[in-house]
Structure formats: structure tokens, C-alpha cells
Amino acid sequence: MRIAVIPGDGIGQEVVAAALPALDLVAEIFDLDATVEQFDWGADRWLRTGVGLPEGAVAQLRAEFDAVLLGALGDPRIPDMAHGRDILLGLRRGLDLCVNHRPLPLATGTIELFRENTQGLYAGVGGTVGPPDRPTVAIDECVYTRDTVQRFLRYSLGRIRDAGQRRVTLVHKANAVPHTGRLWRELYAAELAAFPELDGTDEYVDAFCYHLVRDPGRYQGVVAPNLFGDIISDIGAALLGGLGLAASASICPQARLALFEPVHGSAPDIAGTGVANPYATVLCLALMLDHLGHRAPADALRAALAAARAEGGTPDVGGHDTTSGFMTRVLAALRHQ
Numbered sequence: 001m002r003i004a005v006i007p008g009d010g011i012g013q014e015v016v017a018a019a020l021p022a023l024d025l026v027a028e029i030f031d032l033d034a035t036v037e038q039f040d041w042g043a044d045r046w047l048r049t050g051v052g053l054p055e056g057a058v059a060q061l062r063a064e065f066d067a068v069l070l071g072a073l074g075d076p077r078i079p080d081m082a083h084g085r086d087i088l089l090g091l092r093r094g095l096d097l098c099v100n101h102r103p104l105p106l107a108t109g110t111i112e113l114f115r116e117n118t119q120g121l122y123a124g125v126g127g128t129v130g131p132p133d134r135p136t137v138a139i140d141e142c143v144y145t146r147d148t149v150q151r152f153l154r155y156s157l158g159r160i161r162d163a164g165q166r167r168v169t170l171v172h173k174a175n176a177v178p179h180t181g182r183l184w185r186e187l188y189a190a191e192l193a194a195f196p197e198l199d200g201t202d203e204y205v206d207a208f209c210y211h212l213v214r215d216p217g218r219y220q221g222v223v224a225p226n227l228f229g230d231i232i233s234d235i236g237a238a239l240l241g242g243l244g245l246a247a248s249a250s251i252c253p254q255a256r257l258a259l260f261e262p263v264h265g266s267a268p269d270i271a272g273t274g275v276a277n278p279y280a281t282v283l284c285l286a287l288m289l290d291h292l293g294h295r296a297p298a299d300a301l302r303a304a305l306a307a308a309r310a311e312g313g314t315p316d317v318g319g320h321d322t323t324s325g326f327m328t329r330v331l332a333a334l335r336h337q
């Protein structure tokens with residue numbers, strides 16, 4: 001198993017450095033061969049060289065690695081996040097990672113949330129009319145292709161079924177955003193026909209957000225276009241207890257290589273203080289091991305996280321642990337399983 005690691009910026013570097021020993025230990029316990037190579041793609045390199053995602057990076061990742069772990073990108077010195085877009089969107093598009101999976105293990109049951117990851121309002125299509133510094137009109141187009149929506153839905157519905165869930169909800173806004181909304185609903189109905197085990201329904205995104213907060217147990221599998229999925233998953237992270245607990249996997253339905261990253265950003269407000277929560281990053285390692293077919297070590301990591309969390313936690317989840325203090329608990333729990 002060859003893993004490319006991009007620590008990134010701010011607490012991304014801290015949580016990745018803290019979490020990697022858990023990968024080493026679980027690999028040792030389960031006799032897995034896991035090699036890690038680190039890449040310094042992030043703000044410092046961008047400011048030094050003007051390069052975000054280097055030429056040939058996508059081809060190298062495809063040829064040499066099974067998975068990518070990304071900490072977080074974002075730096076106050078680059079307010080427009082130009083480097084982050086270059087790297088993150090470059091990887092998502094370059095590796096065709098059209099599926100973003102964010103499991104939400106809530107007290108009311110796990111919601112398996114799937115978000116389309118490459119198109120919609122994030123397709124990068126648009127522009128302005130008028131003077132560049134004071135445009136009179138600004139346009140971002142919401143673009144979806146039949147092929148991508150179909151691949152996204154087929155893969156996501158399959159994963160929801162395989163997770164043993166019966167109910168699935170499509171989130172959309174077809175009353176106000178009719179063209180892409182209609183395409184999504186048409187393809188959802190067509191793809192659902194191949195999954196008789198699933199009971200499919202759909203909801204407008206505004207009503208969905210209302211119900212998600214009031215009654216999360218109403219949902220099992222959820223599939224959503226890019227922007228709606230982005231917003232919903234942060235509501236989900238809040239329901240989980242904080243951004244520091246939420247992990248995600250970005251997947252290409254046609255390839256083994258996938259990218260794993262915590263949902264949170266680079267948190268400049270706490271970077272360097274030693275209290276960033278590494279929970280989500282360790283959970284990313286579990287999702288990665290699952291994805292690569294190593295279920296037992298993935299379960300061991302999840303159990304160790306649960307044990308560590310029962311004993312303590314970092315301040316963002318109401319505890320007093322430092323980043324390394326929490327990881328000491330995780331490693332001890334792993335050793336004692």
C-alpha cells in the first residue's frame with residue numbers, strides 16, 4: 001500500500017504528523033506493508049514558487065500510489081485561496097474524484113452522505129461583465145453532465161445498499177434550479193430502479209436542512225449535488241459534535257486511487273497551539289484502509305478512536321487533551337485491543 005501524504009497548511013500539518021504513527025502501528029499489528037511519501041504542496045511552496053499542484057503530479061499519483069491523504073489547505077497570506085483551489089480542485093478533477101463520501105455516525109444512526117465533487121456550481125464556469133475590479137454582473141454557472149451524475153449516483157447508491165441501509169434521499173432544489181434539478185431527478189429515478197432494496201425519496205434542500213437538524217434519524221443514505229452536499233456535510237459535522245470529528249473520502253468510481261481528508265480547514269486561529277483535534281485525520285486513515293480492502297485494521301482504528309474519545313478529547317470537543325495527548329490515548333488503545 002503506497003500512500004501519498006500532503007500535509008498542507010496550518011493544522012493540516014499538525015494533524016497529519018500526529019495521525020501517521022497510528023497508521024504505522026496498525027500496519028505493524030496487522031502485518032500490512034504501508035509506505036508513505038510526503039509532498040510539500042501548499043501555501044509556502046505557492047508563495048515561494050507560484051506553483052500549487054506541480055506539473056505531472058496527477059500522473060505521478062496515478063502511477064505510483066494507492067491513496068492520497070490530505071491534511072488541509074488555507075493560509076491567511078493567500079486570502080483568495082488560489083493555491084488551495086489549484087491543488088484541491090486540480091486533484092479532484094485530475095483524478096476524476098466525482099464522489100465525496102462523508103459518513104456521519106450520529107447517535108440516531110449513521111447517515112451515509114454522498115456529495116458530487118467535481119461539477120455543479122464548482123465547475124469553474126463563469127465570468128464577469130464590466131470593469132474587473134467593479135463588475136456589474138458576476139456569473140457562476142451550475143454545470144452537470146449526464147455521465148458524471150449517472151456514475152456518481154450508481155456508485156453512491158451501491159455503497160448505501162452495501163452499508164445495509166434501506167432509505168435513501170436525493171437532495172435538490174428542482175423548483176428553483178430546474179435544468180440541473182430535472183437531470184438529477186430523472187437519473188436518480190432511473191438508477192434507483194437497479195436497487196430494489198432501496199426505498200428512494202427526494203427533498204428540497206431547504207426542507208432537508210430543517211429536518212436534518214430537528215430529526216437526523218429520519219435519514220440513512222443521502223445523495224446530493226456539489227454545493228448542497230458541501231453545506232449539508234458541515235451541518236452534519238456540527239451534529240457529530242464538531243468539525244474535528246468529520247472525515248471524508250473522494251473517490252473515482254472507475255479507479256482504486258482515492259483521496260482522504262478531514263472535513264475541516266487549516267484553522268489559522270489555533271494553528272501552532274498544539275490543540276488541533278487529530279480525530280478526523282485518524283478516521284480518514286480508517287476510511288482509507290476500508291477502501292483498500294483492509295477492514296480489520298480499519299475497525300481497529302475506529303475502536304481505538306472511540307476508546308480514546310471516551311477517556312478524553314481536545315478542547316474543541318470539550319476536553320483538555322493536546323493533539324499529542326489525544327494521540328497517546330489512541331495509540332495506547334490500539335496496543336491494548
Ligand code: NAI
Binds near residue numbers: 015084261269276277
Ligand atoms: P476551519 O475548518 O479551518 O475552522 C473553523 C473552526 O473550527 C475554527 O474555529 C477552528 O479552530 C475549528 N477547527 C477546525 N478544525 C479543527 C480541529 N481539527 N481541531 C480543533 N478545532 C478545529 O474553517 P475556516 O476557519 O473557515 O477556514 C480556515 C482556512 O481553511 C481557510 O483558508 C479556508 O479556505 C480553508 N479551508 C480548507 C478546507 C480544505 O482544505 N478542505 C476546508 C475548509 C476550509
